[in-house]
Amino acid sequence: MEKKLLHTPEGVRDIYNDECAERLLIQDRLHSVLKLYGYKDIQTPSFEFFDIFNKERGSVASKNMFKFFDREGNTLVLRPDMTPAIARCAAKYFENEKEIIRLCYIGNSFINNSRYQGRLKETTQAGCELIGNNSVYADAEVIALLIEAVLSSGLTEFQVEVGHIGFFSGLVKEAGISEAGEAELREIIRGKNIFRVGEILESEGVAEEMGESFYRLAQLFGNVEILDEAETLTNDSTARAAIKHLRDVYELLKVYGFERYLTFDLGMLNEHNYYTGVIFQAYTYNVGEPLAGGGRYDRLIGQFGKERPSIGFTLTVDLLHQAVQRQHIELPRPDEVKTIVYDGENAVNAVKLAAFFRNSGIAARILPAEQADGVMGTDSITASPQALERYGIK
Numbered sequence: 001m002e003k004k005l006l007h008t009p010e011g012v013r014d015i016y017n018d019e020c021a022e023r024l025l026i027q028d029r030l031h032s033v034l035k036l037y038g039y040k041d042i043q044t045p046s047f048e049f050f051d052i053f054n055k056e057r058g059s060v061a062s063k064n065m066f067k068f069f070d071r072e073g074n075t076l077v078l079r080p081d082m083t084p085a086i087a088r089c090a091a092k093y094f095e096n097e098k099e100i101i102r103l104c105y106i107g108n109s110f111i112n113n114s115r116y117q118g119r120l121k122e123t124t125q126a127g128c129e130l131i132g133n134n135s136v137y138a139d140a141e142v143i144a145l146l147i148e149a150v151l152s153s154g155l156t157e158f159q160v161e162v163g164h165i166g167f168f169s170g171l172v173k174e175a176g177i178s179e180a181g182e183a184e185l186r187e188i189i190r191g192k193n194i195f196r197v198g199e200i201l202e203s204e205g206v207a208e209e210m211g212e213s214f215y216r217l218a219q220l221f222g223n224v225e226i227l228d229e230a231e232t233l234t235n236d237s238t239a240r241a242a243i244k245h246l247r248d249v250y251e252l253l254k255v256y257g258f259e260r261y262l263t264f265d266l267g268m269l270n271e272h273n274y275y276t277g278v279i280f281q282a283y284t285y286n287v288g289e290p291l292a293g294g295g296r297y298d299r300l301i302g303q304f305g306k307e308r309p310s311i312g313f314t315l316t317v318d319l320l321h322q323a324v325q326r327q328h329i330e331l332p333r334p335d336e337v338k339t340i341v342y343d344g345e346n347a348v349n350a351v352k353l354a355a356f357f358r359n360s361g362i363a364a365r366i367l368p369a370e371q372a373d374g375v376m377g378t379d380s381i382t383a384s385p386q387a388l389e390r391y392g393i394k
Contacts, residue, residue, distance in 0.1 A: 011113065011121030021334045023124075023321050027106055029152040030126045030315065037145050039104035039128050044085040046108065050075040052084050057274060057303055059084050064111050066121075078110035081272070082314050083297065086129045091304035094131070100138075101131040106317070119289075120318060127294070127314040134298060134309030136245060139278045140252035146292055146313050147258045150282060153320050154329040158284035158291065160261050161221065163268030164246055165275050165295070167230065170239025171213050175206045185214070190269040194218045220266035224250050224259075230266045242277075249278065274300040278311065286326035291319050338364040341372040342383035350383035356393050 008014060015023055050067065053059040060080040067077050079085055086103060094101050106126045113119045128145060130138050143160060150158055168189070172182045181204045188196045194215065201211040213233040220230055227243050234240065246264060253259055270279050270293065279295030294313025301308045324331065338357050342350035350366045357364040372380070381387055388394070 011119070013120065018334075019321075022324070022331050023317065025331055026153050026321055026324065027124070027126065027317055030149050030317070031104070031106060033145065033149045033152050034104035034126070034128055037102070037128075037141070037148075039102040042086065042089060042103045042105050043107065044079065044082070044089060044105070046110075047076050047078050048085060048088070050077050052088055053077060053080055057084055057300065059272060059274070060111060064113065066110050066112050079107075080109055080111050082107065082109060082125050082127060083129065083272070083274070083312060084300065086312070087297075087301045087310070088304050090129070090131050090308065090310070091301050091306060095306050097132070100133045102128065103131070104128040109314075123319075124317040125314045126317055127292075127312060129310055129312035131301065131308050131310045133311075134296075136248045136252065138309075138311055139245075139296065140249050140256070142294065142311050142313060143249065143262075143278075143280055144253060144256040144258055146280070146282060146294065146315065147256075147261050149315060150291065150320065153324055154331060155284060155320070155323055155327065157327065158261065158282055158323075159263050160280055160282045161263050161265045161268060162246060162249065162278065162280045163265045164242035164278055165269070166242030166245070166277060167234075167239045167266050168217070168269060170236035170242065171217075171234055173238060174234060174236040175201075175204070175210045175214070177204045177206065186269050189214070189217055189267055190271065192218050192267070217267035221264060221268075223263060226264050226266070245278065270295060280313070282315070284323045284327075287319050287323045289319065291316060291323065335363060336379045338362055339372070339380040340364060340366050340383050341369050341380060342366065343369045346383040349385065349388055352393050353381060353383055353387060353391070356391055 050065070053065065055062065065077040065080050067075055070076055082105060086105070090101065090103070104127065106124065108122055109125050110122050112121055126149070128142065130142055143162065147160060168186070172185070177185065181200055185197070185200045188200065197214050198211070201214060216233055220226055224247070227247055231240065231243050250259065250262060253262060268279055268281070274297045275295040276298045277296035280293070281290040282292040283290055292313055292315035294311070296309070296311040298309040299307070301310055340350045340353050354364040354366050
């Protein structure tokens with residue numbers, strides 16, 4: 001029984017030694033990029049009221065949340081999704097702000113996945129939210145920021161797939177599909193299950209010519225030329241406006257110099273239903289799911305108070321680190337630690353030497369001589385009066 005308690009629960013893990021050092025280095029690099037773009041830090045609680053993430057807000061499904069109760073009987077959940085938590089904060093603390101708000105964070109989220117999915121239930125997320133700007137410039141900035149954040153880890157072989165909710169919405173409106181049919185069709189297309197599309201279209205009475213547009217959705221991905229093909233599939237103004245918006249985003253990202261990292265996917269439909277415009281995901285090889293995801297959510301903050309257009313992304317640090325390891329990208333090793341070895345009469349000299357190195361920004365540890373076997377190396381120093389004299393220590 002005691003042995004079992006030494007293990008972690010399913011879906012979480014310990015991170016230590018070199019792996020932990022690498023993880024923290026990646027987080028520091030991500031944070032530096034976020035700060036360079038002018039984003040300010042925000043922290044939200046690890047658990048919140050269930051209603052913050054409920055179905056109506058389009059967040060994670062209730063069955064995938066860790067739930068518990070407080071003393072008053074309120075249902076609480078471990079934070080499954082960073083964006084609704086930031087939206088709640090924005091509505092509460094920035095209600096009267098007229099300026100554009102840029103917020104960034106690094107924190108953990110918790111999703112109670114099933115065992116067979118093989119995902120961690122606790123992951124570290126880094127991301128940003130740009131609030132109060134609904135322009136194409138804001139969309140391009142956030143996508144550029146994501147690309148630069150991934151590059152900061154050392155990863156260079158990746159793609160950011162970009163889509164737009166408006167294209168699917170426009171097709172649905174043009175085809176006259178019901179709300180229930182739209183919800184079912186959304187799930188089918190999101191899963192790329194092209195074989196079931198026909199069932200929904202037939203039950204909704206969609207004309208064969210119009211139905212071809214939905215069949216094509218699953219194949220509408222590729223470079224910027226795919227937008228030309230998408231434009232031939234619809235006459236709806238909403239869908240066409242979405243295509244134009246994606247072209248404008250692409251032109252701006254060319255100015256950033258990041259167009260080589262972009263592809264387009266008109267059939268992209270995120271599991272979070274609060275997205276309203278541009279959506280995107282970052283992919284790389286040797287990792288089985290997206291490194292990052294995000295998009296525009298112009299109506300979410302309004303559910304907590306005042307309407308404010310917003311866009312942001314969440315990058316999973318665990319997956320980014322996994323990609324760096326599996327692609328054999330070398331990260332700088334932590335600086336070696338000075339080992340100061342002492343015998344009984346030189347303990348005070350060891351303390352003085354350690355203080356000298358630490359004050360100089362060099363890591364130092366003190367070991368008694370009887371415990372130093374096997375750890376002494378080129379960075380080892382024997383504490384003695386001569387050693388103090390060598391470094392000018394009195």
